[in-house]
Amino acid sequence: MSTDTSEKGLEALIARSLVDDAGYVLGDPKDYDRDHAVDVPKLLAFLRATQPEAVTQLGLEDEAKRLKFLHRLQGEVAKRGVIDVLRSGVKDGPVSVELFFGTPSAANAKAVELHVANIFSVTRQLRYAKDGGAQSLDMATFINGLPISTFELKNSLTKQTVADAVEQFKRDRDPREALFKFGRCVVHFAVDDAEVRMCTHLKGKESWFLPFNKGWNDGAGNPPNRAGLKTDYLWRDMLTKPRLTEILENYAQIVEERDEHGKKKPPRQVFPRYHQLDVVRELLRHAGDHGVGRRYLIQHSAGSGKSNSIAWLAHQLVGLEHAGRLAFDTAIVVTDRRLLDKQIRDTIKQFAQVASVVGHADRSGALREFLKTGKKIVITTVQKFPVILDEIGDEHRGKRFAIIIDEAHSSQGGRTSAKMNIALSGAGGEGQEEDETVEDTINRIMESRKVLPNASYFAFTATPKNKTLEVFGTPFTEGGVTKHRPFHTYTMKQAIQEGFILDVLAQYTPIRSYYRLAKAVEDDPEFDSNRAKKKLRSYVEGHEHAIRQKAEIMVDHFHDQVIARRKIGGDARAMVVTGGIQRAIQYFHAFRDYLRERKSPYQAIVAFSGEHEYGGQKVTEASLNGFPSSAIEERIQKDPYRFLICADKFQTGYDEPLLHTMYVDKALSGVKAVQTLSRLNRAHPKKHDTFVLDFQNDADVIEASFAPYYRTTILSEQTDPNKLHDLKAALDGHQVYDAAQVDDLVARYLSGAPRDALDPILDACVATYLSDLDEDGQVDFKGKAKAFVRTYGFLASILPYTNAEWEKLATFLNFLIPKLPAPREEDLSKGILEAVDMDSYRVEVQASMAVALPDTDAEVDPVPTSGGGRKPEPELDRLSNIIQAFNDQFGNVDWKDGDKIRKVITEELPAKVSADKAFQNAVRNSDRQNARIEHDAALQRAMNDLVADHVELFKMFQDDPSFRKFLTDNIFAATYRPDKGSGSGASPP
Numbered sequence: 001m002s003t004d005t006s007e008k009g010l011e012a013l014i015a016r017s018l019v020d021d022a023g024y025v026l027g028d029p030k031d032y033d034r035d036h037a038v039d040v041p042k043l044l045a046f047l048r049a050t051q052p053e054a055v056t057q058l059g060l061e062d063e064a065k066r067l068k069f070l071h072r073l074q075g076e077v078a079k080r081g082v083i084d085v086l087r088s089g090v091k092d093g094p095v096s097v098e099l100f101f102g103t104p105s106a107a108n109a110k111a112v113e114l115h116v117a118n119i120f121s122v123t124r125q126l127r128y129a130k131d132g133g134a135q136s137l138d139m140a141t142f143i144n145g146l147p148i149s150t151f152e153l154k155n156s157l158t159k160q161t162v163a164d165a166v167e168q169f170k171r172d173r174d175p176r177e178a179l180f181k182f183g184r185c186v187v188h189f190a191v192d193d194a195e196v197r198m199c200t201h202l203k204g205k206e207s208w209f210l211p212f213n214k215g216w217n218d219g220a221g222n223p224p225n226r227a228g229l230k231t232d233y234l235w236r237d238m239l240t241k242p243r244l245t246e247i248l249e250n251y252a253q254i255v256e257e258r259d260e261h262g263k264k265k266p267p268r269q270v271f272p273r274y275h276q277l278d279v280v281r282e283l284l285r286h287a288g289d290h291g292v293g294r295r296y297l298i299q300h301s302a303g304s305g306k307s308n309s310i311a312w313l314a315h316q317l318v319g320l321e322h323a324g325r326l327a328f329d330t331a332i333v334v335t336d337r338r339l340l341d342k343q344i345r346d347t348i349k350q351f352a353q354v355a356s357v358v359g360h361a362d363r364s365g366a367l368r369e370f371l372k373t374g375k376k377i378v379i380t381t382v383q384k385f386p387v388i389l390d391e392i393g394d395e396h397r398g399k400r401f402a403i404i405i406d407e408a409h410s411s412q413g414g415r416t417s418a419k420m421n422i423a424l425s426g427a428g429g430e431g432q433e434e435d436e437t438v439e440d441t442i443n444r445i446m447e448s449r450k451v452l453p454n455a456s457y458f459a460f461t462a463t464p465k466n467k468t469l470e471v472f473g474t475p476f477t478e479g480g481v482t483k484h485r486p487f488h489t490y491t492m493k494q495a496i497q498e499g500f501i502l503d504v505l506a507q508y509t510p511i512r513s514y515y516r517l518a519k520a521v522e523d524d525p526e527f528d529s530n531r532a533k534k535k536l537r538s539y540v541e542g543h544e545h546a547i548r549q550k551a552e553i554m555v556d557h558f559h560d561q562v563i564a565r566r567k568i569g570g571d572a573r574a575m576v577v578t579g580g581i582q583r584a585i586q587y588f589h590a591f592r593d594y595l596r597e598r599k600s601p602y603q604a605i606v607a608f609s610g611e612h613e614y615g616g617q618k619v620t621e622a623s624l625n626g627f628p629s630s631a632i633e634e635r636i637q638k639d640p641y642r643f644l645i646c647a648d649k650f651q652t653g654y655d656e657p658l659l660h661t662m663y664v665d666k667a668l669s670g671v672k673a674v675q676t677l678s679r680l681n682r683a684h685p686k687k688h689d690t691f692v693l694d695f696q697n698d699a700d701v702i703e704a705s706f707a708p709y710y711r712t713t714i715l716s717e718q719t720d721p722n723k724l725h726d727l728k729a730a731l732d733g734h735q736v737y738d739a740a741q742v743d744d745l746v747a748r749y750l751s752g753a754p755r756d757a758l759d760p761i762l763d764a765c766v767a768t769y770l771s772d773l774d775e776d777g778q779v780d781f782k783g784k785a786k787a788f789v790r791t792y793g794f795l796a797s798i799l800p801y802t803n804a805e806w807e808k809l810a811t812f813l814n815f816l817i818p819k820l821p822a823p824r825e826e827d828l829s830k831g832i833l834e835a836v837d838m839d840s841y842r843v844e845v846q847a848s849m850a851v852a853l854p855d856t857d858a859e860v861d862p863v864p865t866s867g868g869g870r871k872p873e874p875e876l877d878r879l880s881n882i883i884q885a886f887n888d889q890f891g892n893v894d895w896k897d898g899d900k901i902r903k904v905i906t907e908e909l910p911a912k913v914s915a916d917k918a919f920q921n922a923v924r925n926s927d928r929q930n931a932r933i934e935h936d937a938a939l940q941r942a943m944n945d946l947v948a949d950h951v952e953l954f955k956m957f958q959d960d961p962s963f964r965k966f967l968t969d970n971i972f973a974a975t976y977r978p979d980k981g982s983g984s985g986a987s988p989p
Contacts, residue, residue: 027123043145081183165190220497303501
């Protein structure tokens with residue numbers, strides 16, 4: 001008998017394992033009641049065995065009365081969800097019916113007996129359609145007749161994968177069917193022999209499936225399994241009776257949220273991700289085995305769901321036993337996030353009375369009262385952390401505490417937070433960093449106080465610093481040296497590959513600012529050149545003209561590349577990161593003015609702490625925005641607000657999935673850079689990429705910042721658009737398609753033609769690809785096609801111009817590439833198509849455009865122990881030399897004939913543009929926007945006339961977008977005079 005490698009074979013394997021090894025009962029598809037989404041025989045068998053009195057009182061042996069009870073049960077599941085119904089049961093008239101008996105105390109024999117009576121069952125080929133149709137799920141599991149999980153199974157040996165299973169759920173499983181409605185089932189699994197994905201709310205095409213994998217080599221996927229399939233942990237571990245019971249009791253839940261007006265938002269059903277289950281279980285196991293007095297560092301990537309992990313951990317730590325007694329009397333959660341406070345309450349309220357279990361200690365008196373009265377979970381702020389350590393170290397030595405630190409998050413301004421923490425901790429300011437993070441604060445406080453023997457510490461962070469590793473990390477010896485590592489990790493690499501967060505470096509574009517300064521005094525004094533250059537840079541970057549120029553670039557980019565391309569379904573937001581409060585206020589005014597000039601429907605919000613003087617007036621963020629500071633997070637989610645301009649605030653701990661684009665005008669490095677750029681990485685069903693435009697930093701600095709926390713990354717320098725011309729020419733040369741086919745397909749697609757109208761064109765090209773190209777040709781064509789699509793997808797978001805031919809070809813190739821089969825891989829060309837992509841191609845032609853970091857664990861150096869040294873002597877230099885050096889570094893090109901070029905720019909070009917008839921007519925008879933269009937056309941014509949005499953200027957205008965914008969803006973400013981019909985050719989400002 002041969003091995004069954006079919007989908008049915010996998011189905012049989014899983015079902016047999018659940019029945020033979022996990023103690024499930026094999027269900028009969030005929031027992032499933034399609035109207036009520038219940039396996040009625042299993043439900044009745046459970047009730048007869050555990051609650052015979054209820055069966056008698058409700059008359060469940062009578063068909064009519066049984067139907068009435070099923071209606072009642074269905075209504076409760078629809079209202080509360082199957083998770084709460086299993087936990088709390090239902091009431092029908094005077095009768096209370098338990099539908100699940102949870103984990104019992106070993107000393108309670110009756111409870112053990114009832115728990116054993118739970119019926120876990122698995123049903124294959126479950127026909128679910130209410131209309132009696134033949135559609136069937138591969139498999140479903142039930143507890144006491146109530147549905148828990150559904151499965152679509154695929155097998156790579158039959159050329160189908162987990163992605164096909166996901167598509168089957170989206171395409172073929174109608175969310176209006178009883179089994180698929182919200183809350184009726186706990187989770188839906190798509191499974192093959194290599195991967196597992198899960199979804200808690202089926203919405204047709206909008207269904208959002210996330211990986212439920214162990215991870216492999218710090219990335220996505222699952223490790224090889226010597227004992228069987230890579231995914232057998234799902235049925236051999238997660239779906240066993242104890243594990244599934246644990247998930248239902250302590251993790252799975254329906255979360256209800258309200259908006260700013262108190263109106264209920266649509267509820268969300270939560271099922272833990274694999275790494276969340278793993279970290280909480282490992283922490284509970286270790287703490288249960290070793291008791292109090294331990295320290296744990298949990299390095300989980302931003303966007304990994306740390307809030308839920310912390311909530312689930314806190315809830316279970318207070319019930320954990322060690323050596324026959326409770327391991328901890330109280331769990332204290334240290335956080336600055338109101339959201340986490342609410343999540344912990346929402347998590348625990350399904351298990352106990354919140355008021356008696358959870359307290360929020362926002363003042364020292366409340367903290368003391370909660371500790372005295374024995375609150376099981378206390379939530380407090382990092383500012384109260386010193387008080388906590390003093391309290392539990394002095395007055396509560398006889399009690400044991402679990403301190404859970406959410407130290408990587410704070411939306412406060414760094415300086416304000418630092419000063420507050422210094423005052424509260426009683427520490428002096430010596431050695432204090434100006435921009436102290438919450439992690440720095442925790443480390444400093446820990447340093448000033450001994451680790452308490454009656455407390456265990458659980459510190460969560462995405463970016464552990466050297467101090468954090470030494471204080472909270474797990475020590476180990478390697479090569480005779482003691483090192484420290486996190487107790488548990490979930491890396492950025494894995495989070496990105498699994499789709500939990502996005503790669504914010506995939507489209508990172510540094511921009512260099514060009515300025516030229518002149519000496520404005522007759523004498524030539526000396527200055528410290530290094531400090532002088534920093535001040536000059538700050539001066540020019542903060543000049544009103546520079547702010548206005550950069551604001552226009554940001555606003556134009558957002559409208560033309562983010563909104564026009566309907567990023568996040570047209571709901572994308574942008575963050576502007578500035579270097580200080582004055583700069584943020586400058587940007588706010590520049591944005592407001594330019595958005596008004598553009599007649600944009602959008603507005604900006606500014607965020608900073610405190611009251612400051614600007615333009616002779618005292619201003620706050622509330623006075624500038626026109627609404628309270630507390631409303632910023634909710635307002636930015638709604639139109640007309642699309643830009644969030646920040647000075648320190650919202651650069652850490654701010655989780656907004658609608659953030660797509662970031663404009664950086666602030667020096668960033670190290671953890672600050674990682675935390676700031678990571679504001680963009682939160683996933684959203686309609687969010688497929690992010691974009692960073694950086695006016696201050698370069699790729700090397702950002703790469704060095706991410707390297708310790710992010711295993712593999714690609715950093716994009718400025719890409720040469722001419723590579724697209726080269727790629728297109730090479731693709732055209734293979735003659736797999738012709739221009740008419742490209743035009744025809746794009747036209748059909750844009751007109752909304754049905755799917756089968758596109759395939760004939762594509763299939764004809766595939767036939768040519770197979771018949772006319774040899775293996776090398778196929779490799780070359782497909783590799784270049786992928787490179788073109790990727791490169792264009794990147795460049796299209798930053799180029800200041802459009803190219804219809806590129807756009808059409810990219811659209812065409814996006815359809816064609818998936819249909820192109822790989823060539824027969826029988827020799828050394830095996831795998832070459834997968835290896836040829838934009839990244840490796842870019843590395844070949846321009847090595848600095850893609851930087852791959854070492855795929856190994858990164859080590860950070862310990863805190864330096866040496867001191868002393870001396871203050872560096874200032875490097876004195878004359879003003880003229882400093883300005884020259886500054887201009888060499890930050891200035892524009894040095895023209896061969898500077899005087900002539902200056903005259904062309906300030907006199908000849910404005911005069912030619914002013915004399916242009918089309919421009920004059922637009923100035924007299926049209927609005928500013930149309931006049932600008934005619935102006936730009938007139939300037940291009942004027943530049944074309946100059947090409948013979950001023951090749952250098954013409955080339956700079958054509959090749960450098962920043963110079964072209966600078967020149968165009970200034971000549972327009974000099975020539976647009978609506979009151980006179982046109983400008984007079986005056987020098988631009």
